[in-house]
Amino acid sequence: MFGDMMGMMGKLKETQAKVEATKERMHSVLIDESSSDGLLKVTITANRTIKEISVDESLLSDKEQLEDYLILTLNKAIEKATAVNEAELAAVAKEGIPNIPGMDGLFK
Template structure:
């Protein structure tokens, strides 16, 4: 029993290291999103850090329109980045979980 506990502790530490490495790698995974008409383009990391925003000149004439474009496009990009982030971190966490009956149903 004590050996099992030590093995689980080792596996937990290994999983923590894998999660940390995955988080670092997600800083290099880019998520792009464009407005439906292509006038605004944003790029985020999978950790939801904004890397770039490209605005078409025509949007600079109307402050309210630009704000609306930014809100809609950034929200879509954040949603995509969150999905990538959760999928990657969830896979690492699931891989490192001890084999407890019924636990895999939590990750479906």
């Protein structure tokens, strides 16, 4: 019984290390998003850190329009990055969860 418990604890520690490594790797996964007309482009990491914003000259003359473009495009990029981040972390967590009775549906 204690061997099983020690094995599960070891597996949980191993999974925790994999989760941390995955979080670090997400700093290098880049997500690109553009406005529908391509006038604004954003690059962020899967950890939702903005890396680059490219603004077409034509947007610089209308502050309100530029603000709208930034909000819409950044929100789309953040949604994509969040989905990638959550999927990666869920895959690592699911892979490392020991088979504990009653907990099999927890990460589905």
